[in-house]
Amino acid sequence: MRCNKLSKAIGLLVVNRYYVGLTPYFYIVKFKPFFLASCLLIAATMAHAAPDDESAAGLKRAPEMNSFSQLGDQMKSSVGEKTNQMLGQAMSLLGVPYKRGGNTAETGFDCSGFVRHIYETSIGRLLPRRAEEQAAVTDKIDRNELHPGDLVFFNTMRRTFSHVGIYIGDGKFIHSPSTGKAVRVDDLREAYWTKRFTGARRVQDASSGESTKRSTSP
DSSP: OHHHHHHHHHHHHHHHHTTTTTTTTTTEEEEETTTTHHHHHHHHHHSSEEEEEEHHHHHTSGGGHHHHHHHHHHHHHSSSSHHHHHHHHHHTTTTTOOOOEEEEETTTEOOHHHHHHHHHHHHOOOOOSSSHHHTTTEEEEEEOOOOOEEEEEOOOSSSSSSSEEEEEETTEHHHOSTTTBBSSEETTHHHHHHHHHHEEEOTTTTTTTTHOOOOOOO
């Protein structure tokens, strides 16, 4: 009970921080009925360790709460209209549970199903279903060229492109992690993700109003 009360209190703080000065970006999700519950889930995730060797990184989440409001301002000022819409759609799905093979908010998502759903429903861009296929049809960029809306890939299952998420800025990305988890925001700089990072990709014409510098896909 005390844990639930603490999570609720932290969640309310996160919501308040998110709403201050974040228009129009977060107005997209402001009226989603489960947005508060999703924020509570973020708070709970910050307070608990992640699986395996993510546990050490989990202890560092609490201080990062203060950066979320700054992240919102950064995204609002640095992305184009299409990407703004896409990120709003992605954030509205925080807390949706992981489901292997899942493609919808009702059934849950796996990592590539989440990415495909976001691109298709927000900007009408249809990506392949599997993470390695998504990497193959998008443009390779360097990590230091990442913009909100770009894709980030990881080796989490002994395959180069076995996991994918959407970069949202400030070193963070949103994704559907694994069985027993839910859509959440993680930091690329955490040891778990840094060790498994395998590349960044940009979907052509997805980032209207942003840098369009690209390199050739492998």
